[in-house]
Amino acid sequence: xxxxxxxxxxxxxxxxxxxxxxxxxxxxxxxxxxxxxxxxxxxxxxxxxxxxxxxxxxxxxxxxxxxxxxxxxxxxxxxxxxxxxxxxxxxxxxxxxxxxxxxxxxxxxxxxxxxxxxxxxxxxxxxxxxxxxxxxxxxxxxxxxxxxxxxxxxxxxxxxxxxxxxxxxxxxxxxxxxxxxxxxxxxxxxxxxxxxxxxxxxxxxxxxxxxxxxxxxxxxxxxxxxxxxxxxxxxxxxxxxxxxxxxxxxxxxxxxxxxxxxxxxxxxxxxxxxxxxxxxxxxxxxxxxxxxxxxxxxxxxxxxxxxxxxxxxxxxxxxxxxxxxxxxxxxxxxxxxxxxxxxxxxxxxxxxxxxxxxxxxxxxxxxxxxxxxxxxxxxxxxxxxxxxxxxxxxxxxxxxxx
Amino acid sequence: xxxxxxxxxxxxxxxxxxxxxxxxxxxxxxxxxxxxxxxxxxxxxxxxxxxxxxxxxxxxxxxxxxxxxxxxxxxxxxxxxxxxxxxxxxxxxxxxxxxxxxxxxxxxxxxxxxxxxxxxxxxxxxxxxxxxxxxxxxxxxxxxxxxxxxxxxxxxxxxxxxxxxxxxxxxxxxxxxxxxxxxxxxxxxxxxxxxxxxxxxxxxxxxxxxxxxxxxxxxxxxxxxxxxxxxx
Numbered sequence: 001x002x003x004x005x006x007x008x009x010x011x012x013x014x015x016x017x018x019x020x021x022x023x024x025x026x027x028x029x030x031x032x033x034x035x036x037x038x039x040x041x042x043x044x045x046x047x048x049x050x051x052x053x054x055x056x057x058x059x060x061x062x063x064x065x066x067x068x069x070x071x072x073x074x075x076x077x078x079x080x081x082x083x084x085x086x087x088x089x090x091x092x093x094x095x096x097x098x099x100x101x102x103x104x105x106x107x108x109x110x111x112x113x114x115x116x117x118x119x120x121x122x123x124x125x126x127x128x129x130x131x132x133x134x135x136x137x138x139x140x141x142x143x144x145x146x147x148x149x150x151x152x153x154x155x156x157x158x159x160x161x162x163x164x165x166x167x168x169x170x171x172x173x174x175x176x177x178x179x180x181x182x183x184x185x186x187x188x189x190x191x192x193x194x195x196x197x198x199x200x201x202x203x204x205x206x207x208x209x210x211x212x213x214x215x216x217x218x219x220x221x222x223x224x225x226x227x228x229x230x231x232x233x234x235x236x237x238x239x240x241x242x243x244x245x246x247x248x249x250x251x252x253x254x255x256x257x258x259x260x261x262x263x264x265x266x267x268x269x270x271x272x273x274x275x276x277x278x279x280x281x282x283x284x285x286x287x288x289x290x291x292x293x294x295x296x297x298x299x300x301x302x303x304x305x306x307x308x309x310x311x312x313x314x315x316x317x318x319x320x321x322x323x324x325x326x327x328x329x330x331x332x333x334x335x336x337x338x339x340x341x342x343x344x345x346x347x348x349x350x351x352x353x354x355x356x357x358x359x360x361x362x363x364x365x366x367x368x369x370x371x372x373x374x375x376x377x378x379x380x381x382x383x384x385x386x387x388x389x390x391x392x393x394x395x396x397x398x399x400x401x402x
Numbered sequence: 403x404x405x406x407x408x409x410x411x412x413x414x415x416x417x418x419x420x421x422x423x424x425x426x427x428x429x430x431x432x433x434x435x436x437x438x439x440x441x442x443x444x445x446x447x448x449x450x451x452x453x454x455x456x457x458x459x460x461x462x463x464x465x466x467x468x469x470x471x472x473x474x475x476x477x478x479x480x481x482x483x484x485x486x487x488x489x490x491x492x493x494x495x496x497x498x499x500x501x502x503x504x505x506x507x508x509x510x511x512x513x514x515x516x517x518x519x520x521x522x523x524x525x526x527x528x529x530x531x532x533x534x535x536x537x538x539x540x541x542x543x544x545x546x547x548x549x550x551x552x553x554x555x556x557x558x559x560x561x562x563x564x565x566x567x568x569x570x571x572x573x574x575x576x577x578x579x580x581x582x583x584x585x586x587x588x589x590x591x592x593x594x595x596x597x598x599x600x601x602x603x604x605x606x607x608x609x610x611x612x613x614x615x616x617x618x619x620x621x622x623x624x625x626x627x628x629x630x631x632x633x634x
Binding site: 003308316 | 461493499515
């Protein structure tokens with residue numbers, strides 16, 4: 001087959017202009033493929049970072065506690081309807097045990113319990129309604145990335161400390177080290193010291209949230225030893241529905257993946273991915289049609305040669321091999337050239353974490369470069385099959401006469 | 403007497419079907435002995451090229467039998483015929499039909515390389531010797547497109563000899579050459595025939611070329627009209 005490779009190589013080399021054009025066409029399609037993959041992937045990553053970066057991928061909570069139905073006296077008929085989630089959950093007891101259970105599920109990367117309650121923050125005459133969240137010290141930034149967002153103080157929660165958003169701090173005239181009182185809906189109060197001020201860029205969290213150590217939250221909300229939910233981050237964001245289903249089936253707990261809480265974002269990402277896929281498929285179709293038509297012309301032009309090769313002992317398989325190999329070589333050369341071009345053109349783009357407004361979020365790591373080269377070579381090989389089969393089936397007598 | 407190199411019996415060839423059918427060969431029988439140099443003479447449309455293609459296993463007869471070196475090739479499959487052709491038959495065509503992207507030496511090596519899957523050193527040496535035999539040693543590394551008409555035809559003859567075939571079929575080998583080159587080519591074929599004992603079947607309508615052969619077979623309207631051996 002070495003000889004067939006030599007023949008294919010000579011054919012390509014004998015028409016350098018045509019070969020260069022074909023390779024350039026394939027390279028352009030591969031560039032589009034890689035660029036679209038990098039852009040769609042980068043865009044998705046940026047969206048996920050910006051919107052889901054501070055959210056759990058899966059939230060595990062205690063199942064709703066149904067309200068009891070009042071049973072009517074014998075002989076009476078009533079019509080009753082049960083509304084979901086009308087009863088406040090007491091939360092999960094023994095969270096440490098649940099954490100150990102959840103850690104055993106494959107794909108779970110981060111586990112962070114939280115206890116949520118509501119009340120107001122009071123400083124002098126000014127009060128602001130807030131959602132109070134208790135976090136485990138040492139795991140404050142496990143879900144919400146406080147450490148990247150601090151404008152003053154520290155994200156680490158010490159006993160008696162509280163983290164608040166920049167807007168809330170401004171509204172209450174607070175700065176790090178100042179004292180503030182939290183009064184829960186149940187009437188309990190606690191005095192806290194501002195240990196850090198953050199800016200997440202998320203309205204609710206910046207304006208109406210306060211984060212305290214878990215023990216302080218459990219005390220003021222009267223939920224000793226309990227948590228509202230255990231939040232998880234996964235290795236693969238898109239595995240959330242499957243992981244959630246497995247946890248729910250195994251534990252009987254109320255498990256919610258981010259795809260339910262942010263269904264519209266999930267749909268948007270999926271639609272974006274599908275759009276990219278369509279564009280990539282069209283790029284591949286262009287490669288296949290371009291190579292097939294060019295090789296059709298080549299085989300037509302070489303009919304006489306094919307006839308003479310057949311006369312001197314070239315089998316149909318040999319002819320097929322030569323022309324298929326020509327297609328594969330064009331695909332491989334175009335794939336490599338397109339990949340090199342893409343790497344050169346896309347490397348200057350900043351990493352997704354450093355993308356500024358107005359910049360294209362291109363992530364070369366998601367460019368599927370290997371896949372693009374492989375698919376192009378495969379596509380070109382398949383594209384060459386049709387003209388190669390036509391060449392192999394040529395009647396040598398007719399071919400020689402022409 | 404030894405068995406003929408090639409023999410065809412009652413060969414018919416019909417193109418098309420029904421009312422449009424064309425009966426090109428109408429029961430041709432012919433045997434070529436070892437070392438013979440046969441001229442196949444006939445006008446255009448006489449069935450000369452069709453017979454040559456069938457003898458060369460490039461086309462199949464509609465009916466009849468084709469035997470070469472004692473092997474019945476009538477019903478052989480394409481791969482068998484291809485291999486048989488490669489080993490035992492050489493071709494020289496009117497329009498040279500060299501591979502344009504290959505050098506003279508590579509063209510001569512083709513029948514060997516396509517069988518072996520690579521260009522062996524042994525084959526390279528034989529191809530060089532054949533090019534020397536046809537007087538083209540100094541053109542060995544020239545591309546086919548850089549050769550003159552006469553040179554191309556001599557390269558084609560060297561290529562036909564590459565695998566040491568028992569029979570060479572030449573279709574109007576001098577038809578595209580001037581008189582001087584035509585005679586040189588015929589001298590070359592006659593010399594090879596004498597020295598190697600290779601049989602030749604040369605299709606021509608040139609009486610002078612036919613006169614250089616030891617046997618004249620005339621085909622007319624799809625049948626053998628005459629078959630004469632020259633007096634020795």
